Amino acid sequence: xxxxxxxxxxxxxxxxxxxxxxxxxxxxxxxxxxxxxxxxxxxxxxxxxxxxxxxxxxxxxxxxxxxxxxxxxxxxxxxxxxxxxxxxxxxxxxxxxxxxxxxxxxxxxxxxxxxxxxxxxxxxxxxxxxxxxxxxxxxxxxxxxxxxxxxxxxxxxxxxxxxxxxxxxxxxxxxxxxxxxxxxxxxxxxxxxxxxxxxxxxxxxxxxxxxxxxxxxxxxxxxxxxxxxxxxxxxxxxxxxxxxxxxxxxxxxxxxxxxxxxxxxxxxxxxxxxxxxxxxxxxxxxxxxxxxxxxxxxxxxxxxxxxxxxxxxxxxxxxxxx
Numbered sequence: 437x438x439x440x441x442x443x444x445x446x447x448x449x450x451x452x453x454x455x456x457x458x459x460x461x462x463x464x465x466x467x468x469x470x471x472x473x474x475x476x477x478x479x480x481x482x483x484x485x486x487x488x489x490x491x492x493x494x495x496x497x498x499x500x501x502x503x504x505x506x507x508x509x510x511x512x513x514x515x516x517x518x519x520x521x522x523x524x525x526x527x528x529x530x531x532x533x534x535x536x537x538x539x540x541x542x543x544x545x546x547x548x549x550x551x552x553x554x555x556x557x558x559x560x561x562x563x564x565x566x567x568x569x570x571x572x573x574x575x576x577x578x579x580x581x582x583x584x585x586x587x588x589x590x591x592x593x594x595x596x597x598x599x600x601x602x603x604x605x606x607x608x609x610x611x612x613x614x615x616x617x618x619x620x621x622x623x624x625x626x627x628x629x630x631x632x633x634x635x636x637x638x639x640x641x642x643x644x645x646x647x648x649x650x651x652x653x654x655x656x657x658x659x660x661x662x663x664x665x666x667x668x669x670x671x672x673x674x675x676x677x678x679x680x681x682x683x684x685x686x687x688x689x690x691x692x693x694x695x696x697x698x699x700x701x702x703x704x705x706x707x708x709x710x711x712x713x714x715x716x717x718x719x720x721x722x723x724x725x726x727x728x729x730x731x732x733x734x735x736x737x738x739x740x741x742x743x744x745x746x747x748x749x750x751x752x753x754x755x756x757x758x
Contacts, residue, residue, distance in 0.1 A: 483672065484679045486524035491564035493525035494619075498570035508657040508664055511569040511671065515614070518675045519567075524682070528563050563619050569671060572611040572629060608634035608662055610670040614678055626681050630674030632666045697757040698739070700724045706747040710736040717747045725757055 495512045503511060512531075519525050529537075537560075544555045609632070616626040658664035700720045708714035710733040720726075724741070726749065731738040736748045 483518055483521045484524070484676050485522050486679065488523075489526045490524055490682055491526070492528050492561055493519060494528050494530040494563040494566045495519070496530060496566055496568050498568055500570075502571055506657075506663060508661070508667070511612075511667070514658055514668055514671050515567060515569050515675065518672065522675075522679065524679055525565070526561075528561055530563065530566075565625065566617050566619055568615050568617075569674075570613050570615075572613050608666050610663070610667040612667065612670045612674055614671070614674040616678060616682075626678050628674045628677040628681065630670035630672065630677070632670035632673065634662055634666055696728075698726050698728060698737075698754040699757040700726070700749075700753055701755045702753055704749055704753040706739070706741060706745060706749055707736075708747055710734075710738070710748045717745055718743075720749065720753075726754070 495515045497510055497512050501510075503509065516527060519527055540549075540555060543549050544553060549555060610630075612630045614626075614628050614630070615624060617624050658668045700722050702722055704720045705716040706718050706720055708717055718741070720741075726739040726741055729738045729740065729746070732751075733748075735751050737751050737754070738746065739749055740746050
């Protein structure tokens with residue numbers, strides 16, 4: 437039996453079918469994008485880890501105490517939790533712990549501590565880097581002054597320039613920035629931004645993340661308030677991006693930087709050769725500044741002077757510049 441062919445669609449029916457297919461495709465794209473965004477959020481809600489520390493780090497508060505307006509603790513506590521769990525830096529205290537340490541040393545210098553306490557000068561570990569957490573903009577309303585465009589210009593990132601503001605209580609959004617500065621050269625090693633909204637709190641696993649002890653360590657208000665959780669996720673994004681950028685940091689930040697300047701403790705001469713052969717390049721007076729190159733032969737150091745000369749001088753005549 438020969439079955440009749442299905443009737444061909446007339447032009448109006450074909451148009452309706454085409455519109456339906458296009459609508460279905462349009463709906464599928466946002467769903468796929470949402471699934472991809474959710475996957476990215478799940479991945480970003482994990483504190484990154486490092487196989488070894490990148491150096492010592494001090495975390496300092498920004499100039500403006502914006503968190504007081506939101507009944508939150510200092511954001512430095514959040515960053516310290518990230519740093520501690522990531523093992524990417526060795527933390528050194530430059531806050532309350534440092535003040536207590538200095539008070540203890542005053543007791544030692546006054547002779548009030550027991551003998552053998554082993555507390556004195558030359559024991560404090562230097563910070564290789566300082567990290568400062570801040571808002572991209574400190575306005576509480578989206579209609580306020582926004583410096584996102586300025587930061588975007590500095591970073592060369594168009595996304596930053598489009599940010600709507602630092603914090604918005606009504607919309608529960610946070611736009612934050614982390615800066616990392618080399619303590620020896622004052623060079624800004626990295627600057628990263630983070631953005632989060634309350635919709636980011638809805639993905640699976642956020643409860644476990646904030647229930648993992650993040651609210652401890654002085655980060656009060658961040659794990660048990662909605663705006664605090666939004667700020668935390670924004671800082672986590674910024675910290676994750678920063679760690680990804682820091683793979684090129686030197687293994688020994690102290691050795692990689694330019695050496696400390698020295699000055700002449702007493703009069704001497706800048707010699708052409710380490711063994712003293714050849715004529716002296718110039719006379720050096722007490723207080724003259726010199727810059728060691730790092731090359732040494734016995735007690736003789738190779739140095740540059742402030743006039744562009746490079747030569748050799750006895751380290752017995754030198755002291756650290758003050």
